[in-house]
Amino acid sequence: TDRYCVFGNPISHSKSPAIHTAFAQQTGEDIEYVAIVAPLDDFAGAWRGFTAEGGRGANVTVPFKEEAFRLCDVLSERARRAGAVNTLLLGKNGLSHDFKVYGDTTDGVGLVRDLQYHKVALGGARILVLGAGGAVRGVLEPLLAAGPASLTIANRTASKAEALAADFSDMGAISGGGFDTVTGPFDLVINGTSASLAGDLPPLPDDLFAAGATAYDMMYGAESTVFLRWASERGACPLDGLGMLVEQAAESFFQWRSKRPDTVPVREALRRSL
Ligand code: ATR
Numbered sequence: 001t002d003r004y005c006v007f008g009n010p011i012s013h014s015k016s017p018a019i020h021t022a023f024a025q026q027t028g029e030d031i032e033y034v035a036i037v038a039p040l041d042d043f044a045g046a047w048r049g050f051t052a053e054g055g056r057g058a059n060v061t062v063p064f065k066e067e068a069f070r071l072c073d074v075l076s077e078r079a080r081r082a083g084a085v086n087t088l089l090l091g092k093n094g095l096s097h098d099f100k101v102y103g104d105t106t107d108g109v110g111l112v113r114d115l116q117y118h119k120v121a122l123g124g125a126r127i128l129v130l131g132a133g134g135a136v137r138g139v140l141e142p143l144l145a146a147g148p149a150s151l152t153i154a155n156r157t158a159s160k161a162e163a164l165a166a167d168f169s170d171m172g173a174i175s176g177g178g179f180d181t182v183t184g185p186f187d188l189v190i191n192g193t194s195a196s197l198a199g200d201l202p203p204l205p206d207d208l209f210a211a212g213a214t215a216y217d218m219m220y221g222a223e224s225t226v227f228l229r230w231a232s233e234r235g236a237c238p239l240d241g242l243g244m245l246v247e248q249a250a251e252s253f254f255q256w257r258s259k260r261p262d263t264v265p266v267r268e269a270l271r272r273s274l
Contacts, residue, residue, distance in 0.1 A: 003055045004020065005034045005035065007047065014061070017034055018273075027261055029259060057252075059086055060087070065084035065086055066084055068088060071101060074101070079104050082105045082140075083134075084134055087255055107138040108139040108140070110247035110251060111139045111142070111143070111190075111218070115216070120216075121187070122148055123147040125188050127148045127188045128152045128154060128208070130227075131155055136192040137164060152177075154202070155179070156202065158176070158177050161178070162176045164176055186213060188213065188215075191216065191227045196226060196227055204230075212237075214239060219241055242271060
């Protein structure tokens with residue numbers, strides 16, 4: 001049995017053990033996957049301890065993704081771009097030194113696969129992304145790679161959106177600013193702020209959405225977020241982040257085990273469990 005885990009703080013409500021256990025059963029992989037709370041001041045120690053006891057890889061969630069990024073010996077190109085790591089593994093195949101710590105990020109690919117699953121067109125789309133923190137930085141590369149007509153970042157702190165847009169300007173038509181500068185219409189609006197957690201809604205104009213637009217919240221829960229309710233009332237089709245969670249997990253599983261699980265039954269089971 002190969003051992004994997006998810007590190008976070010807090011971590012007790014994580015769905016990742018259930019998701020990866022379902023993937024393992026489906027693909028016949030002999031793995032064990034648990035949730036581990038790492039101390040806020042010693043993530044590196046928690047990872048070292050886990051690998052010393054035979055751990056082969058891990059997922060990393062809030063607030064350790066940047067720290068995980070810093071402890072890797074080797075980074076995937078997309079993790080380097082994101083400045084964060086959500087997937088750690090020992091001895092990535094093909095590397096000359098088998099003991100090296102390899103870091104990847106699967107959040108962005110998870111978002112794009114979920115949008116594809118829901119048949120949301122990205123090529124040629126006018127995309128607005130709300131927020132300019134770590135969660136948004138992690139998804140910009142695959143969104144831009146999908147070839148949108150434009151990608152606008154709007155954030156409470158305008159300077160952070162501007163800086164983020166400048167960082168990714170080599171990849172496409174990207175711009176950033178404050179909420180007050182936003183002018184629609186957009187085909188896809190993605191909420192990557194943590195405002196939903198507080199039940200807050202960013203101040204946005206009423207005519208944000210184009211006909212047939214999609215509103216996506218990276219958060220999810222048993223009940224719709226404030227943002228998704230607001231968007232539905234203005235005619236957008238609402239999607240929450242549950243599918244992104246399952247798809248990023250599937251991509252991590254693939255990095256560890258070279259097998260792609262079928263995410264459909266896992267999506268459905270997870271939705272029923274909320
Ligand atoms: P994460 O890892 O979730 O991205 P983060 O890096 O702390 O966390 O970023 C949080 C994001 O949510 C930021 O874009 C933040 O806006 P600021 O950069 O202006 O702080 C945004 N955010 C948090 N609470 C918010 C609120 N109540 N209204 C609007 N935006 C909010």
